[in-house]
Amino acid sequence: MWQLLRELMTFLRQEKKWWLVPLVIVLVLLALLVLFSANPALAPFMYPFI
Amino acid sequence: MRNILGISAFYHDSAAALVQSGDIVAAAQEERFTRRKNEEGFPTQAIEYCLREGGLSVGDLDAVVFYDKPILKFSRMLETYLAVAPRGLKGFVRALPGWLAGKLNLRGTIQDELPGLSSQCQLLFTQHHEAHAASAFFPSPFADAAIVTVDGVGEYASTTVGRGRGNELELLQELRFPHSLGLLYSAFTAYSGFRVNSGEYKLMGLAPYGEPKFADLIRQELLDLKPDGSFWLNLEYFDFLFGERMAGSRFHELFGGPPRAPEDPVTPRHCDLARSIQVVTEEAMLGLVRQAVTLTGSKNVCLAGGVALNCVANGRLWREAGLEGLWIQPAAGDAGGALGAALAAWYRQNPRVVQGSQDAMRGALLGPSYSNAEVEVVLQREGAIYERLPDDEALLHRAAELLAAGNVVGWVQGRMEFGPRALGCRSILGDPRSTAMQSVMNLKVKFRESFRPFAPAVLRERVAEYFELETDSPYMLLVAPVRTDLRRVPTGAEAGLDRVKQVRSTLPAVTHVDYSARVQTVTAEQNPLFYRLITRFAELTGYGVLVNTSFNVRGEPIVCSPEDAWRCFMNTEMDQLFVGHFLIERRRQTRKAVERTVPLTPD
Numbered sequence: 001m002w003q004l005l006r007e008l009m010t011f012l013r014q015e016k017k018w019w020l021v022p023l024v025i026v027l028v029l030l031a032l033l034v035l036f037s038a039n040p041a042l043a044p045f046m047y048p049f050i
Numbered sequence: 051m052r053n054i055l056g057i058s059a060f061y062h063d064s065a066a067a068l069v070q071s072g073d074i075v076a077a078a079q080e081e082r083f084t085r086r087k088n089e090e091g092f093p094t095q096a097i098e099y100c101l102r103e104g105g106l107s108v109g110d111l112d113a114v115v116f117y118d119k120p121i122l123k124f125s126r127m128l129e130t131y132l133a134v135a136p137r138g139l140k141g142f143v144r145a146l147p148g149w150l151a152g153k154l155n156l157r158g159t160i161q162d163e164l165p166g167l168s169s170q171c172q173l174l175f176t177q178h179h180e181a182h183a184a185s186a187f188f189p190s191p192f193a194d195a196a197i198v199t200v201d202g203v204g205e206y207a208s209t210t211v212g213r214g215r216g217n218e219l220e221l222l223q224e225l226r227f228p229h230s231l232g233l234l235y236s237a238f239t240a241y242s243g244f245r246v247n248s249g250e251y252k253l254m255g256l257a258p259y260g261e262p263k264f265a266d267l268i269r270q271e272l273l274d275l276k277p278d279g280s281f282w283l284n285l286e287y288f289d290f291l292f293g294e295r296m297a298g299s300r301f302h303e304l305f306g307g308p309p310r311a312p313e314d315p316v317t318p319r320h321c322d323l324a325r326s327i328q329v330v331t332e333e334a335m336l337g338l339v340r341q342a343v344t345l346t347g348s349k350n351v352c353l354a355g356g357v358a359l360n361c362v363a364n365g366r367l368w369r370e371a372g373l374e375g376l377w378i379q380p381a382a383g384d385a386g387g388a389l390g391a392a393l394a395a396w397y398r399q400n401p402r403v404v405q406g407s408q409d410a411m412r413g414a415l416l417g418p419s420y421s422n423a424e425v426e427v428v429l430q431r432e433g434a435i436y437e438r439l440p441d442d443e444a445l446l447h448r449a450a451e452l453l454a455a456g457n458v459v460g461w462v463q464g465r466m467e468f469g470p471r472a473l474g475c476r477s478i479l480g481d482p483r484s485t486a487m488q489s490v491m492n493l494k495v496k497f498r499e500s501f502r503p504f505a506p507a508v509l510r511e512r513v514a515e516y517f518e519l520e521t522d523s524p525y526m527l528l529v530a531p532v533r534t535d536l537r538r539v540p541t542g543a544e545a546g547l548d549r550v551k552q553v554r555s556t557l558p559a560v561t562h563v564d565y566s567a568r569v570q571t572v573t574a575e576q577n578p579l580f581y582r583l584i585t586r587f588a589e590l591t592g593y594g595v596l597v598n599t600s601f602n603v604r605g606e607p608i609v610c611s612p613e614d615a616w617r618c619f620m621n622t623e624m625d626q627l628f629v630g631h632f633l634i635e636r637r638r639q640t641r642k643a644v645e646r647t648v649p650l651t652p653d
Contacts, residue, residue, distance in 0.1 A: 004121075004155045011121050020128055031150050 051112040051172070051399060055100065056392030057160070058117040058181075058384050060153050062088045062247045065385035065468075066096035067416075068104045069392040072400055074189065076103035077416040077468040079385045082610040088248055089607075092163050093388075099418050108166035115395045117387030118178035120156045122205035124149055126227060134291050141293020176391045178204025179355070182382075183221060185390030186354035187214035188397055189410040190377040194350065196342035197221075200335070201355035201383070202232035202247075209355075211279070211338065213346040217402035219394065222345055228291055229283045231334050232357050234273060237288060237296040238327040242320050243310030246296060247356075254362055255502045257328035258564035259547060260321030264305065265329045271304060273330060279341030281334055316501065316547060332363045339371045350375035354390070358382040358527075359470065361568050365529035368521065380414040380525035381469035389468075413576030414525055415475055417466025420612050425630040428612040435640070437633045442579065445631055449479075450586035452626055453596065456484050458495055460601055460627035462615045463579055467608070471526045472600035473570060474507055474580030476608050476615075478624065480559060480597035481587075482506055487559035487597055489551060494623035498604040501547040505568040506560035507598035509584050513571050516557060516595060526570040526598075532561050559597045570598060 005028070012020055056067040059080075067077035076099065081087055083095035101107060127149070131142040152159040157173050176184070182199040197212040197219070208230030212221040235253070236246045244252045269275065274282040285291065289298040302308050310320055339351055351373050358364065359382045368376050379386045422438075429436050439445045453459055461477045472478075478495060480487045492498055505526050506516070514520050519530035532555045540552035555561040574581040588594040601609045603622060609615045612629045619627040619634065627634040 001155060001158065003157065008121055008124075011125065015125075017125065017129075020125060020132075023128055023132065027146075027150070034150070 051395065053104065053106055053111050054113045054115060054392040054395050055097065055111050056115050056117065056181075056388040056390070056395075057093060057097070058388040058391070059092050060090055060148075061384060062090050063383050063385040064089050064091060064093040064096070065381070065388040066093045066100045067389035067392050067468075068100035068106075069389075069396050070104055072396050072402075074389065074393075074410055074412065074416060076100040077381070077389050078418065078466065079381075079468070079607070081607040082417065082466065085607060085614070087605060087607045092159070094163060097164070103418070108164050109168045111167060111171050113172040113174055113395050114160055114164065114167070115174045115176060115391040116156055116160070117176060117181040117384070117391040119175045119205055120154050122177070124154050126203075126206050130228075130291055131293070138292040145293060174391075174395055176394045177207070177221075178387065179207045179210040179224070180219070180221060180394055181387040181390035182354040182379075183210060183212050183214070183219055183352075183390065184394035184397070185379045185381070185386040186352035186358075186377070187219055188390075188393040188402065189379070190214075190350075190352045191404060191407050191409045192350040192352065192375060192377065193404045194348055195352045195375070195377075196339075196346040196348045196350065197352045197354075198338050198342045198358075199353070199355040200231050200338065200357035202236060203227040203230055208232060209338065211342045211345060213348070214352065217397040217400060219397070223341075225280055228285060228288070229281060231281065231331060232355070233288070233290055233296070234283060235327060235331055235357065235360075237290070237301065238323060240296040241301065241305065241309045242323060243312045243314060243316075245312075250356070250360070252502065253324045254328060254360055255562075256316065256321055256324040257362070258325070258562050258566065259501065259549065260318065260323070260325035262326045262329040263322045264326035267304065268326055268330045273334070275330075275334055275337060277337075279334075279337035279339075281337075318546065321547075328360075328362060331357070331360060332366045335360070335363045335367060336371060339367050339373070343371070343373070349373050350377075352377050352379070354379040354382045354386060356383045361527045362529045362566070364527050365566075368528055376521075377409060378525065378527045380411060380467075380471065380473075380527065382527075383470065385469065408575065414468050414471075414473060415465040415577065416468040418610065419465040420630065422630045422632070425612045425632055428616065429629075429632060429634070432613070432616050433640070434616060434634050435638045437635075439631045439633060441631070442582070445628060445633075446579075446583050446586045448633060449583055449628055450590055453479060453481055453587055454590040456481055456487075457625035458487075458491060458623070460615060460619050460624050460629075461580075461583075462601065462609065462612065462627070462629040464577075466610055469525065471570075472598065472608055473524070473526065474572060474577050474583075474598060476601045476610070477507075478599050478601050479507075479583075480504075481591070482557040482559045482595050482597045483591065483593060485553050485558050490623075491559075491597070491599060496599065496603055497622070501550055503550070503562040503568070504560055504597045504599050505570055506557065506595045507570045507572050507580070507584060509581065509588065509594040510571040510573045512588075512594040513569065517567060517569050519569055523569045523571045524573070524576055526568055529566050529568050532557065532565045532567055537561075537565055557593070557595060560595070
């Protein structure tokens, strides 16, 4: 996954597509959210009041 | 790097190809194994087959090459959705999970799908059109050639013009998404009620029934063709940018009404639309090929990409572009990208020597074959009543006699074809002299629209006796006129699509309403058994031609295994089936329903 992110950033830098960076960051956060919410061990931290 | 596996997947026509020391050892589309037409999933079974054919395990692979660059494609998708936001949001939300689930991190996906890859195995990625170009040039019989690739879209490019020389391949110019000839043709395919990525052949088959009444409108409003072969789409008429339907409401207004629903009748207007887009596509292809010849100085041209499967356009290129050689990759669509990716990786490090005039595709017979012992096990398990023929001679004798008597014969022999055409190994065959053959095959065997013509498979040395064609067309990718002296003036009163029933030549089953035919030339070198069958048929009838259509029914992939062939045979009105040395006759079978693997659905 880290290699993919590195390659993605290299591509954006080479092609000077900086305006895509915010969208990529949002998508990474979204992916992390999906990943964490699928992990029951992390659920108490995501839903601390339940 | 000795063993290279090429993969195409996740869009349509997933496939795998194995190249060993530069030789194309095996290639197959995943749909043939999963029995889902245009299968898009990871080609697990096709890879297993390729490795089996090469005598390898996953750990023996030196490189796995994917046929496009997912980061570039993802970037193009993001840019497109941003450019049209918020309208494309629905499409974006629909597409995103697939990307995050594995299409983007393809390295991880390949490692997950192929456990056992050695740590030395390289995971490589070619550009989509680089893979197409490699699939067109490296197996071709040319040492030096111009290359044209045209499809819907790859990463950014939709069309490229390049040059191949020895083991070097260079893409010189490209046209970028959304300006795409493939997407334009697909928009008309969808508008005419056929399925995108598989119904394009139908539109091409429909074209001769119509007049190019809308061609000027297309040139004025939709497609700006430039003198250098480039073109520009007027995006106001299309919706594919939004990830929804192909043609927009302005497109519908321009052509006088809403799209045709899949099972609605085909009207003269649809025929005229088909003819119009066909004519404009041919003009665009001519422009591109002329530009490629000008840029490279080579009159040998290699073609690939989905649009290169438009054999009517290819025939026109051959007749009008002043070429010395034209070679078209038989798996010109995305499936061929798997092969191109593997070849591109091999030739980056190794020299290429072209020997003789033969291409390196082995007649496109790159799929699995089944021994007589394997066939017999299946037939016994299925309860088939069959006859075992002692040898090839007996097989050819019986098959030729049955064909000459007007029977419709299933023919499953040797290795399966790679690409969308059946070339005499997974075919349904018939007598081209029969006036009823076209209707019988369409309606009782293939269960498909009766307007679609069948192709002739003809002995290479006798092609000029029947068709105005003096070159090889081994992959059924050139359409040529039937010779004038064989033509007949139709006498029937049929009109519209029923004109297909009129007798237009001494080969009525393979003559389309415009006197054209989609020719396959057969040589003893490329397909010896099929060549001998046509020769036997010629000895009985005087005609060195057979009707050859793919062994499948509407909506189903071409059969692969003896089991697929048996199932398909029992669900149609085919008269006989030859699988290996076994003859199965319909009249001897106990009537019983054999479960279909796929429902009969519009394709």
